[in-house]
Amino acid sequence: MSDLYGRHKAVLPDWLALYYDDPIEITHGEGRYVWDAAGKRYLDFFGGILTTMTAHALPEVTKAVSEQAGRIIHSSTLYLNRPMVELAERVAELSGIPDARVFFTTSGTEANDTALLLATSYRRSNQILAMRNSYHGRSFSTVGITGNKGWSPTSLSPLQTLYVHGGVRTRGPYAELSDAEFIAACVADLEDLLGHVRPPAALIAEPIQGVGGFTSPPDGLYAAFRRVLQERGVLWIADEVQTGWGRTGEHFWGWQAHAQNGPPDIITFAKGIGNGMSIGGVVARAEIMNCLDANSISTFGGTQITMAAGLANLTYLLEHDLQGNARRVGGLLIERLRAVAARLPGVREVRGRGLMIGVELVKPGTDTADPETAAAVLEAAREEGLLLGKGGGHNTSALRIAPPLSLTVAEAEEGAAILERALRSRVQ
The missing domain is CATH 3.40.640.10 (Type I PLP-dependent aspartate aminotransferase-like (Major domain))
Structure with a gap:
């Protein structure tokens, strides 16, 4: 357990949840990427829970x-x-x-x-x-x-x-x-x-x-x-x-x-x-x-x-017509993920529009939510340098994808490839 994690647990509420078995501290970002305190770079597909909507460290805003x-x-x-x-x-x-x-x-x-x-x-x-x-x-x-x-x-x-x-x-x-x-x-x-x-x-x-x-x-x-x-x-x-x-x-x-x-x-x-x-x-x-x-x-x-x-x-x-970019790049990303999901029985649905995409996981052959696998996919994606969110009304079994709206086609493909490997390694 890191020193900062220990200090967090000592003074903040138990219900203030952290992602990951080994929580990370994000120290800075640029564009669609962020870096943790150890210097590892991540492609950010969650944007601070949809708050970093345009880009990290956008010069016009800073x-x-x-x-x-x-x-x-x-x-x-x-x-x-x-x-x-x-x-x-x-x-x-x-x-x-x-x-x-x-x-x-x-x-x-x-x-x-x-x-x-x-x-x-x-x-x-x-x-x-x-x-x-x-x-x-x-x-x-x-x-x-x-x-x-x-x-x-x-x-x-x-x-x-x-x-x-x-x-x-x-x-x-x-x-x-x-x-x-x-x-x-x-x-x-x-x-x-x-x-x-x-x-x-x-x-x-x-x-x-x-x-x-x-x-x-x-x-x-x-x-x-x-x-x-x-x-x-x-x-x-x-x-x-x-x-x-x-x-x-x-x-x-x-x-x-x-x-x-x-x-x-x-x-x-x-x-x-x-x-x-x-x-x-x-x-x-x-x-x-x-x-x-x-x-x-x-x-x-x-x-x-x-x-x-x-x-x-x-x-x-x-x-910069970021709404149009969300439509174009998001549409490509959704179709790419649906192609992956079609070969994985544990993926119930890929849904959403634009750059607001959900991937719902279930126990294969059922409609029963699988929050354990969702958590495992989140961890696997993080290991490869991709940050995702999660949610859902059925025991938090949906992965949530909402990157900054300036996401490029190349970055969408990079993230989709990482997520595909994470899904294949964890989903039946």
């Missing part, structure tokens, strides 16, 4: 952060803040929400917490619809709407949560249906549920479930849900903490795959926009955002240094 730090780092929201206004203007325009207002936080948890505060206050209801297999954060309120028992340490909650079916296409009672039949069955289930309860405040849903293992419904499900919800005045909150900013390749936001009847009422975001800096936020139309009748701030939300990073990172992403 320059913006350095220049802003030389002027002022923080003044709070009690004073006018030019970088915050400028980033809010851009996010509001990109959101697609008419007359949008933006509130910045420091994390996705805090963003979802804020969305819940807005929705319940606006609707005068503490009842929330959430998806099974979902994850929305680690605060008391967001744990209470998380539909993944591995990330829900308590059933206590200030909210009454009802869990809706449809976030996982290939498991559950409707898995064998066609996409159209699947959507119709989920909508019928939602309508039946709403017939038994008072109208809820909102439905909160990840377009692609992140911690759940990069699972998703057929395109159009949430649009169909929204038609039912709008009849009852129920809001739709799109949790874009992991899908936002072009990662899916086909769309800038994940909700746009379900956009037949317009944008959500509320969008939350975090993770990648700061390229590693702590930025989260909420976008909502003005009447919802302005419904609070008491003071509310986020002390560090919208601080100048993180806003400078967000502006520089968003500009780089758009000017």
Whole structure:
């Protein structure tokens, strides 16, 4: 056990989990690569849990952060803040929400917490619809709407949560249906549920479930849900903490795959926009955002240094069409991994879109999750210089692939080759 690992265990919570039997300390990075304290280089296919969205040590972002730090780092929201206004203007325009207002936080948890505060206050209801297999954060309120028992340490909650079916296409009672039949069955289930309860405040849903293992419904499900919800005045909150900013390749936001009847009422975001800096936020139309009748701030939300990073990172992403790169390179990577998986009975599914890819492992010949093998593949890939994530609603048996969006074709092939060897050595 390393000295740093021993010190970690002595002063930090047991539930603050570390990857790998021999945890590594990452000391620096460049592009799509990082280095550990021993000097070993790794191709990063997880990007700090999707936070390093563009590239490690991106010069445009580090320059913006350095220049802003030389002027002022923080003044709070009690004073006018030019970088915050400028980033809010851009996010509001990109959101697609008419007359949008933006509130910045420091994390996705805090963003979802804020969305819940807005929705319940606006609707005068503490009842929330959430998806099974979902994850929305680690605060008391967001744990209470998380539909993944591995990330829900308590059933206590200030909210009454009802869990809706449809976030996982290939498991559950409707898995064998066609996409159209699947959507119709989920909508019928939602309508039946709403017939038994008072109208809820909102439905909160990840377009692609992140911690759940990069699972998703057929395109159009949430649009169909929204038609039912709008009849009852129920809001739709799109949790874009992991899908936002072009990662899916086909769309800038994940909700746009379900956009037949317009944008959500509320969008939350975090993770990648700061390229590693702590930025989260909420976008909502003005009447919802302005419904609070008491003071509310986020002390560090919208601080100048993180806003400078967000502006520089968003500009780089758009000017270099990283959404298009995610579509092209991610599409090649998914097909490469599906070809590998076709010869391995222990790989149940390769799913996702763009550079948001899940590889679900099971015991061969069954649908039973195989978290032990998933952990072994993670270790084997690390040994060869590839960092992956893991997740899933069935005992963490899905490998999660989400590299920086500037990933090249050569790097995608490098990572796929390492992962193929790791899978072949560990999966039956």
